[in-house]
Amino acid sequence: MFHKILIANRGEIAVRIIRACKELGIRSVAVYSEADRDSMHTRLADESVCIGPAASNLSYLNIAAIMAAAELTDAEAIHPGFGFLAENAGFADIVIESGLTWIGPRPESMRIMGDKVTAKKKMADAGVPLVPGSDGAVKDIEEARAIAKKAGFPIIIKASAGGGGRGMKVVHSEASLANAFQMCKAEAGAAFGDDTVFIEKFLVEPRHIEVQVLGDTHGNLVHLFERECSLQRNNQKVIEEAPSPYLDPETREKICAAGLAAAKAVDYVGAGTIEFLMHADKSFYFMEMNTRIQVEHPVTEWITGVDLIEWQIRVAAGDKLAFAQKDLKIKGHAIECRINAEHPFKFTPSPGTVELYHAPGGRSVRVDSQLYTGYKIPPNYDSMIAKIITHARDREKCIRRMQRAIDELVILGVTTNQELHHRLLANPAFQKGEFNIHFLEKWLNQMHL
Known part of the structure; x- marks a missing residue:
């Protein structure tokens, strides 16, 4: 096992990894x-190193500064968390070439799955279902x-190197196709330095279902079932749950098997997630x-x-599942x-000083x-400041427990989305599990807030 790990991230995920x-x-x-400087992760870690100014490109995206911190502290491995450099295969290469351990998948797996066109080709070869559309770059x-x-309208044009909802255009008719195609290519080139696009x-009104996978360096690979992630706004998830209230056992078995097939196709090691539209x-x-x-x-x-x-850490250290x-x-x-x-x-956004914080318990x-x-x-960073997670014997009990937890949460001094969760959890459609990826935005529009 490692003696010392550097966490190349911040916020709650850095705290989670430190624990x-x-x-x-x-x-x-x-x-x-x-x-x-005064964040919780700097207080909980055994050592902390300043790597630059507030701007992400000068600090959390500054590979040279992070590697210097690893060398300075004699760290043996680097955990990237999520966001920032977590899916940067070039960073993973540098970590490995420096003689450190990358706590994540092999860089080649990251490259294949990080390029949407290449990933689609790989998935087609593995028999994983694909949305009808182009076989590759258009x-x-x-x-x-x-x-x-x-394929039939409507279609969606996507940037191959895109993510987070950028470089995407939905087209409902042939009349608007040419303009949308050029706009998408231009946006992709400006945002990602690559104007390659594909069409699906x-x-x-689909649902967003994802399958968690975990593999080791000894050829063992498992799925840990699915998560329901359809409650989202602008492609940003708001509430997630497991298992999905929409799946029957047969569909669950099929989608989890497809997730495993996708991971096996790229010889996946570590924790990863296969995302599907249903x-x-x-x-x-x-x-x-x-x-x-x-x-x-x-x-x-x-x-x-x-x-x-x-298990991310254990797998990186060479342990078998x-x-x-x-x-x-x-x-x-x-x-x-x-x-x-x-x-x-x-x-x-509502940055500022937290005057009082009380976390729910029980x-x-x-x-x-x-x-x-x-x-x-x-x-300077993402607005997420906490995650509340509840567990119960069934979904109805779990919702009630979450409602109680949201009621107990106290954060004074800044504005939070606590009231959004309060209302969503009480929504009859949510409680019945009757929603898709467009539900939240439609519901917000109907509220006229």
């Missing part, structure tokens, strides 16, 4: 920007028209793979009893609510957060 290190008897190194508008005609059939008839299609730990990993930990961060697929069972239901420092309905309530009374939330 896992402590429980494994591993010393931890926190890196921080000048804006995060070269020009004539090819785009032919593909759109075959646009599923009108149609109303329960047909499903590969969307992308996240080659890192997910924000919503705690719901999977609740229902399986597997500590995913611990201590369980096989037959050993994994779904136990109860889990829900996660993302708590953001933002207006609950206008979604404007049976089967987990809070992952970097908050404390007096903490100054910087304006």
Whole structure:
């Protein structure tokens, strides 16, 4: 096992990884920007190193500074968390070439799955269902028209190197295709330095279902069932749960098998997530793979009893998985609510000083957060400041437990989205599990807030 791990991240995920290190008897190194000097992760780690100014490109994305911190502290491995450099294969290469251990998948797996066109080809070869559309990059508008005609409108044009909702255009008719095609290519080139695009059939009201996988360096690979991630706004998830309330056992078995096939196709090692879109008839299609730990990993930990961060570290250290697929069972239901420092309905950021913080507690309530009374939330980073996760024997009980936890949460001094969660959890459609990826935005529009 490692003696010391550097965490190349901040916020609640850095705190989560530091806690896992402590429980494994591993010393931890926190890196921080000048804006995060007083953050919780710098206080909990055994050592901390400032790596630059507040701007992410000068600190958390500064590979040279992070590697210098690793050398300075004699760290043996680097855990990237999520976001920032977590899916940067070039960074993984540098870590490995420097003689350190990368706590994540092989860089080549990251490269294949990080390029949407290459990933689609790999998934097609592996027999993983794909949304009808182009086989690869679309070269020009004539090819785009032919593909759109075959798939049928509406279609969606996507940047191959895109993510987070950028470089995407939904097209409802041939009349608007040419303009949307050129706009998407231009946006992709400006945002990602790569104007490659591809086309898919646009599923009108799908659900977003993802499968968690975990593999070791000895050829063992398992899935840890699925998560329901359809409650999202602008492609940002708000509430996640496991298992999905929409799946029957047969569909669950099929989609989890497809997730495993996708991971096997790239010889996957570590924790990763295969994301699918599911149609109303329960047909499903590969969307992308996240080659890192997910924000919503705690719901999977609740229902399986597997500590995913611990196993990321153990796998990187060369350990074999201590369980096989037959050993994994779904136990109860889990829900996660993302708590953001933002207006609950206008979604404007709300940085500032936390004047009072009280976390909910009680049976089967987990809070992952970097908050404390007096903490100054910087304006420079993502607005997520906490995650509340509840677990219960069934979904109805889990919702009630989450409602109680949200009611108990106290964060004064900044505005949060607590009221959004309060109303969503009470919504009859949510309570019945009757929603898709467009539900939240439609519901918000109907509220006229």
